[in-house]
Amino acid sequence: MQVYKYDTETGEYLSPVELQKNPKRAGEYLIPPANTTPTRPPNAGENQAAVFDTSLNRWVLTDDYRGREYWLPDGTFQKVENIGEALPKEALDQPPPPSESEKYAALLAQRNDWLTGSDWFVQRHGDELALGMDTTLTAQEYKEIQQWRQALRQLPQQYPDSDSWVWPAVPAVLKGEQ
Known part of the structure; x- marks a missing residue:
C-alpha cells in the first residue's frame, strides 16, 4: 500500500511512501509515517505544486514560481x-527600458566621469606652465583636450534629448595614441 508524504511547513507533495506490511497481522500495514495521506495528489501543471491542506484534509493545486x-x-x-x-x-x-530621465542621468554621469578623468591633464599642464617648465602636452594637444572638454559640457544644451547625444571624439593624447 502507498501513502503520499508532504512537507510539514509548506504542505508540498514530496514523494510516495510504500507502507510495510504488519508482520504480526496479515492484511494490515504498519502505521504510516507522519505527514502522509492515503489520498493520491493531483498532477501539477507548469508552475503549480500539489499542496496538502490539512484544514481541508485534501490536496490543492497552488502557484509555484519559486526561483x-x-x-x-x-x-x-x-x-x-x-x-x-x-x-x-x-x-x-x-x-x-530606462526612462528618459534615467538615460539622461547615465549620460551626464558618463560625461562627468570623462571630465573628471581628464582634470589631471589640465592641472598638470597648468602646473608645468606656472613653474616655467617644459609642458608634457604640446600646445595643440592641450587645445584639443580643452575643446573636447568644452564640447562635453555643451552636450546637454545642444542635445537635451538623451537619444540624440553624439559624443565628441576623444583626443588621441587621452587615448594613449601618440
Whole structure:
C-alpha cells in the first residue's frame, strides 16, 4: 500500500511512501509515517505544486514560481521565494527600458566621469606652465583636450534629448595614441 508524504511547513507533495506490511497481522500495514495521506495528489501543471491542506484534509493545486526572477515596471528586481506566491500581472521577464530621465542621468554621469578623468591633464599642464617648465602636452594637444572638454559640457544644451547625444571624439593624447 502507498501513502503520499508532504512537507510539514509548506504542505508540498514530496514523494510516495510504500507502507510495510504488519508482520504480526496479515492484511494490515504498519502505521504510516507522519505527514502522509492515503489520498493520491493531483498532477501539477507548469508552475503549480500539489499542496496538502490539512484544514481541508485534501490536496490543492497552488502557484509555484519559486526561483523565478522578474522585474516590476518601476525597475525593481524581484525573485519568488515561496510556494503559493503568484507572479504579479505586471511582472516583466527583463528589466524595463530606462526612462528618459534615467538615460539622461547615465549620460551626464558618463560625461562627468570623462571630465573628471581628464582634470589631471589640465592641472598638470597648468602646473608645468606656472613653474616655467617644459609642458608634457604640446600646445595643440592641450587645445584639443580643452575643446573636447568644452564640447562635453555643451552636450546637454545642444542635445537635451538623451537619444540624440553624439559624443565628441576623444583626443588621441587621452587615448594613449601618440
